[in-house]
Amino acid sequence: MNKQFDLIVIGAGTTGIPCAVEAANLGAKVLLLEKSHEVGGTLFTSGGHMSGAGTKRQKERGIEDSHAAHLADIERISHGTARKDLSTLAVTLGTETIDWLDEQGFEFHEKAPRIVYGHEPYGVARTYYGTESGLSILKVLKRLLDERIALGGIDLRLNTGANSLIEEGGAVVGVRTAEGDFTAKNVVIATGGFGANPEMFARLEGAPLVSAAWPTSTGDGIAMAEEVGAAVAGAGTYLPTFGGLPSPDGGVRIRWDDRPLLVAKERPPHEIYVDRRGNRWVAEDEPSIDVKEHALVGIEEMTFWTFFDSAALEASQPMVIGWSTDDLKAHANVLPGVFSGNTIEETAARMGVDPAGLVSTVARYNEHVVAGADAEFGRKHLPALITEAPFYAIQNHAITLITFSGIDVDVNLRVRKTDGSIIPGLYAAGEALGAAATMGKSFCGGLLAMPAIAFGRHIARELAAEGSYTK
Secondary structure: OOOEEEEEEEOOOOOHHHHHHHHHHOOOOEEEEOOOOOOOHHHHOOOOOEEOOOOHHHHHOOOOOOHHHHHHHHHHHOOOOOOHHHHHHHHHHHHHHHHHHHHOOOOEOOOOOEOOOOOOOOOOOOEEOEOOOHHHHHHHHHHHHHHHHHHOOEEEEOOOOEEEEEEEOOEEEEEEEOOEEEEEEEEEEOOOOOOOOHHHHHHHOOOOOOEOOOOOOOOHHHHHHHHOOEOEEOOOOOOOEOOOOEOOOOOOEEOOOOOEOOOOOOOOOOOEEEOOOOOEOOOOOOOOHHHHHHHHHOOHHHEEEEEEEHHHHHHOOOOEOOOOHHHHHHHOOOOOOEEEEOOHHHHHHHHOOOHHHHHHHHHHHHHHHHHOOOOOOOOOOOOOOOOOOOEEEEEEEOEEOOOOOEEOEOOOOEEEEOOOOEEEEEEEOHHHHOOHHHHOOOOOOOOOHHHHHHHHHHHHHHHHHOOOOOO
């Protein structure tokens, strides 16, 4: 068994596969480790959104865009909290990454690129995704991986996670696994985030975890990097995805397939949002998802309920993606997080919300509807009174799909210690860096999957340029 390589890549997902393939194409002997029984990681659940400016596909559609415009949008959306060096690197590499996927037969959705409103939108149509979301990316990467393995250069080990990094003279020179030790000139951590690790989440994000993250996103690479002195960046940047139904088993996961449609541009709200005290806390028709996401962080347990009456249920569909009116009625008081009652007080009691507070809030909201103006939050869309029994409510919690903290790196993606010095031989990319590295304290569309692919390939090319491969 060969145990010496030019490059060891830990994690065979969005970053690890393109890194390993690119390195092997450039002559490296690569060990690709994956703790799961299959490659792909978060691509099985990811929407697969990627952004890129000045791409071939944009030009074919007459869309004018530039790196400067892309960076300006990132600056605007992130409120200046994204790392300028890494976001600049991502944007610079984004064009070639999208074009490269195009050349590799990536099956773009017919509407891509477009402006996506699930998070704060870009000013230009520069978000791309496939016909099968993240699986469209995986199809391309898996084919390239299989082809490269057949040609030689990559030793893929499934069901083989790295347990720790091997140090020698202050440098990382390999990894320890259940199969033994493996050595290499360089190691790349591409293990993803930690949205499925409640303990690490509490320590690094400091927020209650309700997760839709892929089960293997347990922060292994971050923990290994910390053990050799790596710094963790991104403290205080956590931002949840807006709203999801609780799991039937009462655990820390949500039902991602059954998620409420809360984007005002896609479904103008007929409901109100209330916290545990029954109080409203934001303008429900606020067009900025970013504003709503940041407001959600500030309420108790990051939990809220959408509250509405029978008239709203009929008029504003779908309340939950994929559910009909009859579906919602059937699920009320049966599925966790879906409630109904003949009075506001009865519904509030089932919700676990203060009945008096909710009654008072509904009365004030109805006064705003009659007046034609929301004096509390400035809501513009005031379609109808909330008066018609039975009443309904859907519980929502801040969702963790991705994590924002991660391994600190320099602009060359070399892992840094807490004093800013480099750990020789150790690189990191993808969600292991934390989403904040490229998009700060906000969601910038397509700035996780695209940089994950781009940074993985970039590391492989940079190491080749340094003569790190035996060939």
